[in-house]
Amino acid sequence: MLTTINLLDVIAISMKAGEQIMDVYHSDFAVENKEDKSPLTLADKKSHEVIASELKRLFPKMPVLSEEGKHLPYEERKNWEYLWVVDPLDGTKEFVKRNGEFTVNIALVHKGYPVLGVIYAPILDTIYFAKEGAGSFKIKGVEAVNLRNEAELISHSEKLSSRELNQEMAVVASRSHMSPETEAYINKIQGKYGKVTITSAGSSLKLCLVAEGKADVYPRFAPTMEWDTAAGQAIVEQAGGKVVQTESKERLSYNKENLLNPWFIVKKGSLMDE
Structure with a gap:
């Protein structure tokens, strides 16, 4: 199943959501509070709508667990082999502060563990992405737009390594x-x-x-x-x-x-x- 998913498709969804977020970011938006007192904005909602609809269109058999979506009971979720786990706007507090440190998070989880991840930071125009067996990478969004396939995406991206400790x-x-x-x-x-x-x-x-x-x-x-x-x-x-x-x-x-x-x-x- 993982091999059938093109990272470029997921990245394109994250960037489309990012466009919705930035439209709100540059407006005089209102801030609500959810039951847990965490902030909620129109950007959270619009990003969720884009991601949920696009994932359903491209991967109709895979359920989506999104922060802003409907959360089904565990009895209905527990047998899901694959699912998308989504935060349409991670760092809403940072979004409200307008410091740029917010992201769109999309992950594919298989049997309880993430096997694919895309994080898009709209203000930084930076995409971090990973796929099991391929590695982890970083690329500027503007550089990813016209790439034609996953192999081309990987070859144009910076490979990430989290192994050796820094001197300090x-x-x-x-x-x-x-x-x-x-x-x-x-x-x-x-x-x-x-x-x-x-x-x-x-x-x-x-x-x-x-x-x-x-x-x-x-x-x-x-x-x-x-x-x-x-x-x-x-x-x-x-x-x-x-x-x-x-x-x-x-x-x-x-x-x-x-x-x-x-x-x-x-x-x-x-x-x-x-």
């Missing part, structure tokens, strides 16, 4: 969610590796920084949902990194009964368990 340990943390537990973990890293540089970033760009080697570790001791991480996990893992639960040390998994992620750590492949 680099930690990336959430711009909007720095918890006491995260600070304690950073202190622990500092005690083991010496001087640590800390970078703040919004949305799934934190996982992308680990995937491309700019950060060595991203600890997340604050709430996230499956759609926040699925695409990023695919990109990190195909670059040679890891996304592991803090308690069990197992890979983060998807389409669970509870769609809330446990605490996790994203790290380069050569970083030992802490």
Whole structure:
């Protein structure tokens, strides 16, 4: 099934959603609050509509689990072998702040684990993407528009590696969610590796920084949902990194009964368990 999916199709969907987001970004948009107090804008809704309709058109047999879509009961979801896990606008807080650190996240999950991921950052005009067996890559959106096939896409993209540690340990943390537990973990890293540089970033760009080697570790001791991480996990893992639960040390998994992620750590492949 994975071999029949063209990354260019998924990238095109993410960019189409990005156009909808940018139309709202450049307007005087309103901000609502969902039941969990997280922000919601017209951009979230319009991006979801584009992604859901395009995925259904191209892949009619594959269900879609989107942050802004209808969430079916686990009894209906549990037997899905493949599904799309989508965050139409990851980093809505960053979108509202207009700092550019928001993304479109689209992942394909197979038997609980992501095997394909696309993350598009409209303001940065940058696409991160990965496919199991092919690796992880980065390309400017403007460069991807006229490419004709997946092989051409890969040959024109920068291959990502998340294996070797930087000379000075680099930690990336959430711009909007720095918890006491995260600070304690950073202190622990500092005690083991010496001087640590800390970078703040919004949305799934934190996982992308680990995937491309700019950060060595991203600890997340604050709430996230499956759609926040699925695409990023695919990109990190195909670059040679890891996304592991803090308690069990197992890979983060998807389409669970509870769609809330446990605490996790994203790290380069050569970083030992802490």
